[in-house]
Amino acid sequence: MSNELTPEPVPEPVAAPPTGSIRRPKATGLAKGPAKPGVAKVDPILIADAVQRRFGGLMAVDVDHVEIPRGAITALIGPNGAGKTTLFNLLCGFDKPNTGTWSFDGKNLAGIPSFKVARMGQVRTFQLTKSLSLLTVLENMKLGAPHQRGEGFWSSLFPFLWRKQDNEIEDKARELLARFKLDAKENDFAASLSGGQRKLLEMARAS
Ligand SMILES: Nc1ncnc2c1ncn2[C@@H]1O[C@H](COP(=O)(O)OP(=O)(O)OP(=O)(O)O)[C@@H](O)[C@H]1O
Ligand SMILES: [Mg+2]
Structure with a gap:
């Protein structure tokens, strides 16, 4: 068997021009017909149109049209004050635009508050990391579990139900830690992680 990896064709990243407004990219790659062999069909996970935010x-933000490709790491770049954080705040429901619509994975997210946006699968992490330093890496992961049911009526009567749920959460947490190469650190305090490792922990927790 060959060990060679076939590189996935990755769509061109869309970069913001330095004016702070994002104009419609020339080729969004929304394929209309069958994809050419060897060329990935671009399937955007996020599409935003006519998003404006005035202070x-x-x-601060004047986005004509932008698409974020699925399965690719995409960066939004621009000088200080260009409107990057404001756009993130809008798309994640932390702020409301003057105009605009956007969808994530086909679901309309405009006007939806941030906690619902997160439940719909679009999770945000912040530039400054937020982990609980005096909990271990694994404990931080367990706190971020999306479907914790807590100690409900039935699990207080039958503790094995609670243990089963806890084991499932722990298994999932370990799987994610391995994916983000933090499995060797699961029993370390989050305070001992480097800046980059804390960012990885946040991304694992958001996954
Ligand atoms: N709440 C607010 N009230 C008034 N003006 C704001 C507010 N938030 C942002 N702005 C202004 O909007 C513009 C865009 O700010 P934003 O924080 O989005 O920029 P940025 O691209 O994230 O910059 P940086 O690279 O410095 O983080 C700036 O001129 C900023 O002063
Ligand atoms: Mg910013």
Whole structure:
């Protein structure tokens, strides 16, 4: 068997021009016909249209159209004050735009508050990491489990139900830690992680 990996064709990243407004990219790659052999059909996970956010007289975000490809690491770049954080805040439901619509994985997210956006699968991490330093890496992961039911009526009567749920959460947490190469650190305090490792922990927790 060959050990060679066939590289996946990755769509061109869409970069913001330095004016702070994002214009419609020339080729969005929304394929209309059958994909050419060897060329990935671009299937955007996020599509935003006509998103504007004004602060008084300042137009902080003016996005005509933007698409974020699925399964690719995409960066939004621009100078200080270009509107990157404001756009993130809008798309994640932390702020409301003056105009605009956007969808994530086919679901309309415009006007949906941040906690619901997260439940719909679009999870945000912040530039400054937020982990609980005096809990272990594994404990931090377990706190982030999306479907914790807590100690409900039945699990208080039958502790094995609670243990089963806890074991499932722990298994999932370990699987994610392995994927983000933090499995060797699961019993370390989060405080002992490097900045980059803390970011990885946040991304594992958001997964
Ligand atoms: N809540 C607010 N009220 C008024 N003006 C704001 C507010 N938030 C952002 N702005 C302004 O909107 C513009 C865009 O700010 P934003 O924080 O989105 O920029 P950025 O691209 O994230 O910059 P940086 O690279 O410095 O983080 C800036 O001029 C900023 O002063
Ligand atoms: Mg910013």
